[in-house]
Amino acid sequence: MARITASLYTSHIPAVGAAFDLGKTKEDYWKPVFAGYDFDKQWVKTHKPDVIFLVYNDHATAFSLQMIPTFAIMTGPEFNPADEGYGARPVPKVIGDPELASHIASEVIQQDFDLTMVNEIDVDHGLTVPLSCVFGEVKQWPAKIIPFAVNVVQHPVPSGARCFALGQAIGRAIMSYPEDINVHIWGTGGMSHQLQGPRAGLINREWDNAFLDRLIDDPKGLAKMPNIEYVREAGSEGIELVMWLIARGAMADVVSGGSKPKVAHRFYHVPASNTAVGHLILENAA
Amino acid sequence: MALDKEFKEIPGTIVFDAEQSRKGYWLNQFCMSLMKAENRVRFKANERAYLDEWKMTEEQKQAVLDRDLNRMMALGGNIYFLSKIGATDGKSFQQMAGSMTGMTEQEYRDMMVKGGRKIEGNRRLGEDGDAQRPGKK
Numbered sequence: 001m002a003r004i005t006a007s008l009y010t011s012h013i014p015a016v017g018a019a020f021d022l023g024k025t026k027e028d029y030w031k032p033v034f035a036g037y038d039f040d041k042q043w044v045k046t047h048k049p050d051v052i053f054l055v056y057n058d059h060a061t062a063f064s065l066q067m068i069p070t071f072a073i074m075t076g077p078e079f080n081p082a083d084e085g086y087g088a089r090p091v092p093k094v095i096g097d098p099e100l101a102s103h104i105a106s107e108v109i110q111q112d113f114d115l116t117m118v119n120e121i122d123v124d125h126g127l128t129v130p131l132s133c134v135f136g137e138v139k140q141w142p143a144k145i146i147p148f149a150v151n152v153v154q155h156p157v158p159s160g161a162r163c164f165a166l167g168q169a170i171g172r173a174i175m176s177y178p179e180d181i182n183v184h185i186w187g188t189g190g191m192s193h194q195l196q197g198p199r200a201g202l203i204n205r206e207w208d209n210a211f212l213d214r215l216i217d218d219p220k221g222l223a224k225m226p227n228i229e230y231v232r233e234a235g236s237e238g239i240e241l242v243m244w245l246i247a248r249g250a251m252a253d254v255v256s257g258g259s260k261p262k263v264a265h266r267f268y269h270v271p272a273s274n275t276a277v278g279h280l281i282l283e284n285a286a
Numbered sequence: 287m288a289l290d291k292e293f294k295e296i297p298g299t300i301v302f303d304a305e306q307s308r309k310g311y312w313l314n315q316f317c318m319s320l321m322k323a324e325n326r327v328r329f330k331a332n333e334r335a336y337l338d339e340w341k342m343t344e345e346q347k348q349a350v351l352d353r354d355l356n357r358m359m360a361l362g363g364n365i366y367f368l369s370k371i372g373a374t375d376g377k378s379f380q381q382m383a384g385s386m387t388g389m390t391e392q393e394y395r396d397m398m399v400k401g402g403r404k405i406e407g408n409r410r411l412g413e414d415g416d417a418q419r420p421g422k423k
Contacts, residue, residue: 014379029399060366064318065311085321085373153366155289155303194403196365197356199298199417200383201394203402228292232409236299237365271398273380 002100002177004185006047007247007261009215009280010037010130012056012188015273017089017129020137036267036279040134043264043281044142050181051097051144053104053170055246056126056188057152059084068154069116071166073108074123074147075101082122091128097144100177104146107173113166123147130188133279143184150243152189157227160242164223167249174250187247189240191268192233193275202235203276209268211241212280216263219248237275252284259285295410298417302364310362312341313350317367326374355386388419 016033019025025034061082063069079094105115127147135142151157158166167185174183191211194202211234214222223245230239252258261282269277293301300306307314316337319325329336337347349357350371358368365382372382384394397403407415 018378060314060318060364060370061321064367065307065314083321083323085326085370153302153364154307155293155301192402194299195369195379195383196359197298197300197386197417198388198419199296199403199408200387201397201403202405202408202417203398204405205401207405226290228290231293231299231301232296233405236296236301270401273378274383274398276402 002174002179002181002183004171004174004183004250004252004284005049006184006264006281006283007251008134008184008186009244009247009278010133010186010188011190011272011275011277011279012126012129013272013275013277014084014125014129016277017125017132018086020129020132021090032269033272033277034133036269036277037133039265040281041136044134047283048182049143049184051100051146051183053146053148053174053183053185053250054127054130054188055148055150055186055243056130057240057243058149059124059126060153061124062121063149063153065154068151069118069149070151070158071114072116072118072149073101073105074118074121074149075105076119076121079121079123079147081128082124084124089125089128091132092138092140094123094127094141094145094147097146100174101146103177104170104173107176108166108169111169111172113169121147126188130186148246150246152240152242155227157239158242159227160223160225160245163242163245164219164249164254167246168255170246171250171255175255185247185250187244189243190234190238191241191276191278192235192238194235195237195274197236199235201274203270204233204235204238205268205270205276207233208276208278212266212268212278215244215248215280216282217260219245219254223249251282261285297408297411297413297415300359306362306364308362310346310364313346313358313361313363314367316340316342316350317363317370320370320374329374355382359386
């Protein structure tokens with residue numbers, strides 16, 4: 001049967017992608033950012049995932065205001081990196097897992113969650129920058145990827161509680177898949193940042209680190225935090241952090257009352273462009 | 287039930303809700319069109335003519351011509367959409383965000399390097415933080 005062995009959380013900042021693509025990772029400004037992902041290079045070799053269920057948000061790339069799906073699971077076989085106005089990122093095409101993705105969609109819908117299924121979509125920096133940070137420069141991504149996009153653009157966006165419950169349904173769905181594969185679930189976006197208005201540049205280090213602490217030790221309590229608190233404390237764009245609760249909800253201690261996950265890695269750094277970089281890896285107890 | 291009114295009490299922030307989305311629908315969809323290279327070329331060749339192809343209000347068109355991001359936000363623009371204009375102009379997200387604060391590019395960059403804008407005094411309208419004053423171009 002499929003097993004979720006780890007969840008991974010990371011910011012997905014366009015400027016980080018640009019620095020990566022332009023070979024700036026060793027510059028003084030960028031060195032400390034990329035250093036936070038040095039751990040991952042070895043970790044992904046010893047904990048190799050077959051499939052990554054990657055939760056992110058589209059940033060007005062594939063989804064305009066014509067269609068605003070709350071939760072969209074990509075069930076197609078492959079997805080190209082998007083051109084967000086600067087040309088497509090020079091990174092490998094994303095190979096999907098249509099069979100597992102459809103299985104998850106079917107199971108989750110039958111657990112009474114409402115999903116949009118998407119077969120063709122270009123994937124933007126929300127998805128590709130985390131892949132670059134974790135895997136570095138590769139000719140192919142070393143795992144299949146199931147993109148899962150959440151609307152965090154037009155309010156009301158789903159609550160942390162809804163995301164947390166959805167994560168549990170996804171966890172159960174993956175665990176019922178009859179192939180013996182190793183699945184990781186990623187939550188991306190954040191951490192505190194605001195890209196608009198006179199409050200642009202907001203960073204809330206204390207809140208971000210309390211969020212990381214609670215994500216690890218008290219996800220159930222954290223899931224009760226209302227969206228207004230994310231926006232007020234972590235910036236208008238900090239609302240992306242609700243998506244981390246989807247990944248956390250799929251971990252064994254939440255889904256099946258298993259042991260608390262092990263914190264394999266934790267990293268926080270300010271700034272990367274307008275944003276606080278957060279990165280966490282949790283491993284399910286064996 | 288409408289969004290909690292506390293969303294309107296966050297200083298220096300416009301929350302993109304259904305009302306903003308309705309107001310800014312064509313402004314935002316115009317921005318989406320700039321993701322295609324050929325449209326960026328046409329827009330740069332004659333901005334006014336390109337804008338006139340869209341069902342935007344005169345105020346929205348003027349805000350685009352002026353590159354007044356704060357004004358565009360007030361008229362229903364969403365930052366992820368508006369950033370396509372910035373991309374067309376060759377601006378980074380840091381330049382775009384910074385331009386809404388009244389700070390110079392260097393001042394904004396320095397603020398970020400020093401740890402970003404503080405939350406103290408910037409949680410609710412009426413507090414004494416540096417995001418409380420109205421946005422400048």
